[in-house]
Amino acid sequence: MKFLSFILGLTFASNCFALSSEEFEKKYQQLTNDLTKAIINNAADSRNYDDQKVPESEKIKSKSSWCKLTKTRVNQLDFVVNNFSDYKALMKKNNIEDESKLEDIKKFHDKQQESYLRMKDLLKDTDYPCD
Template sequence: MKLLSFILLFVSCSCFALSSEEFDKQYQNLNGELNKAVINNMIYSKDYDDKKIPLSEKIESKSKWCDLTKTRINLLDFVIQNFSSYKEWVKKNNLDDDSSLDDFNKFYENQQKSYIGCMAGLEELKID
């Protein structure tokens, strides 16, 4: 009975696994979105303490920072959900990454907290 349960669990889990090509396509798409978010953040980055900068520009800057954090979370979530495919992709592309799933989970949690703080800071700016 335990063997049958294990086989059913294995088959059901493997049905949802991404092919190498599917993983690569989705990973590259999310990575591209992250690159766009990084560039937008750099373009719109403002000094929040500078009194000469209009509030609307500070809000836009903070919004881009929140977008960057959210995009990073999306990529991390994808890697965590497909960690074995990620490790295969790393190996296939001859990349050096000894990160563990635990490392990704910790970074994900950190980014979640950062995003919550970012959104709260954005709301504060909008209220001022």
């Protein structure tokens, strides 16, 4: 009986925190907009790391921009992983054929997370940390 109560309580609690499709779409659009801004900022800050004429400070700023872009991508991937069925429903609603699988997105997320943490660590004692 306690187990049944626990399962019912858990089911009720998880449904209370679920996003409506409109809330999901709004948050996904916000994260997509954030990603677009990060891509634009990264393009503006990108420097050729091998070019000896580019000052080291500009190279570090460029790396920081890449780090922030990666962090923004991780945020969006976190949201998609945690709301995968809502993501798939949104793609279907928008007539986007998306054959991605949750496992594939999780793998990509993990690689992006590792990259972000490495870059963040490299930039922590610079004038351009990545938070």
